[in-house]
Amino acid sequence: MANLCKSFVRSFATSAQRANAFNHVTVIGGGLMGSGIAQVAASTGHTVSLVDQDNTILGKSMNGIHKSLERVAKKKFENPAAGEAFVKDTMGRISTATSPITCVSHTDLVIEAIVENLETKKKLFRELEAVAPDNTSSIPITDIAVAAKRKDRFGGLHFFNPVPMMKLLEVIRIPATSDATFDKLLAFGKDMEKVTVSCKDTPGFIVNRLLVPYMLEAVRMVERGDASIQDVDTAMKLGAGYPMGPFELSDYVGLDTMKFILDGWSKNYPDNPLFKPSSLLDKMVAQGKLGRKSGEGFYPYKK
Ligand SMILES: CCCCCCCCCCCCCC(=O)CC(=O)SCCNC(=O)CCNC(=O)[C@H](O)C(C)(C)COP(=O)(O)OP(=O)(O)OC[C@H]1O[C@@H](n2cnc3c(N)ncnc32)[C@H](O)[C@@H]1OP(=O)(O)O
Numbered sequence: 486m487a488n489l490c491k492s493f494v495r496s497f498a499t500s501a502q503r504a505n506a507f508n509h510v511t512v513i514g515g516g517l518m519g520s521g522i523a524q525v526a527a528s529t530g531h532t533v534s535l536v537d538q539d540n541t542i543l544g545k546s547m548n549g550i551h552k553s554l555e556r557v558a559k560k561k562f563e564n565p566a567a568g569e570a571f572v573k574d575t576m577g578r579i580s581t582a583t584s585p586i587t588c589v590s591h592t593d594l595v596i597e598a599i600v601e602n603l604e605t606k607k608k609l610f611r612e613l614e615a616v617a618p619d620n621t622s623s624i625p626i627t628d629i630a631v632a633a634k635r636k637d638r639f640g641g642l643h644f645f646n647p648v649p650m651m652k653l654l655e656v657i658r659i660p661a662t663s664d665a666t667f668d669k670l671l672a673f674g675k676d677m678e679k680v681t682v683s684c685k686d687t688p689g690f691i692v693n694r695l696l697v698p699y700m701l702e703a704v705r706m707v708e709r710g711d712a713s714i715q716d717v718d719t720a721m722k723l724g725a726g727y728p729m730g731p732f733e734l735s736d737y738v739g740l741d742t743m744k745f746i747l748d749g750w751s752k753n754y755p756d757n758p759l760f761k762p763s764s765l766l767d768k769m770v771a772q773g774k775l776g777r778k779s780g781e782g783f784y785p786y787k788k
Pocket residue numbers: 553554556557560621622623644645646647649650651692693696697700701703704728729731732734735738743744746747763766
């Protein structure tokens with residue numbers, strides 16, 4: 486299998502030298518993030534097991550990956566046959582499973598990308614009782630690591646949505662993370678063709694520490710009646726050069742995920758008025774308006 490990996494990497498590698506930090510990667514959670522991580526891991530030469538709760542969800546994940554790969558292939562290859570081969574080879578590197586237990590016995594890296602809920606994440610790691618770098622938006626890595634026995638082999642990988650397009654990867658170490666693990670995670674980031682940055686295990690790491698207050702102030706502006714959703718989005722795109730306004734981005738991230746993140750922040754910082762729950766966000770999630778994934782959020786979408 487290692488040989489296969491190497492030959493694939495030779496065929497499709499960019500100019501960057503790969504470290505081949507890990508060969509087999511298990512991604513747990515096949516939603517927006519897990520699918521994107523699995524896709525990029527496979528397209529950069531890793532063999533991937535993608536795990537979610539049932540085969541219907543996994544079917545949707547694989548469809549999404551296929552569509553995204555076709556978009557990538559269109560840009561990457563002038564020759565359609567080469568593009569088709571890239572999509573087929575990449576898909577062939579991904580297998581699916583409904584339990585992580587069978588995969589982790591032979592994997593080099595476990596990436597957790599399940600729902601943003603500390604107890605659910607801790608329960609998963611208790612079950613795995615193994616190495617587990619993870620993808621959380623805002624939960625401190627140290628809090629999740631409580632459930633891991635081998636903390637020296639535990640660290641945080643924060644990818645960005647959409648994973649195939651966003652170049653950044655935040656790599657977080659906790660005091661218990663060994664130098665060897667941290668170095669391997671950085672090397673893995675390079676293998677995934679991402680630019681890595683690191684910071685302390687501080688709330689929201691770098692990006693979300695700045696993004697969350699910005700997004701929240703946008704929603705408060707609308708709640709106060711200061712400006713409309715459309716005008717806020719237009720202003721931030723044309724006046725600040727952002728590719729999406731805060732409400733378009735919220736729909737893209739998923740309003741349920743946003744609510745999980747905000748609920749965590751307001752629980753951890755009850756005295757900070759900045760992180761108070763948003764009644765608008767709560768109401769929309771209760772109505773099932775979750776953004777693009779449900780067909781409606783701040784804006785309507787074709788299903
Ligand atoms: C308001 C509520 C307040 C609640 C408060 C709670 C706060 C919580 C907030 C925290 C959120 C935390 C989330 C997180 O942890 C961190 C994140 O990930 S934040 C999100 C970061 N991402 C962004 O900021 C994305 C910004 N948008 C963009 O960069 C672009 O819009 C995007 C690349 C997504 C799409 O580009 P666009 O030009 O708009 O559209 P196109 O469809 O034309 O695409 C352009 C280009 O890109 C290709 N492409 C797009 N998506 C994919 C994909 N998934 N796979 C493959 N290829 C893709 C597409 O093919 C186009 O290529 P061309 O060659 O140009 O045709």
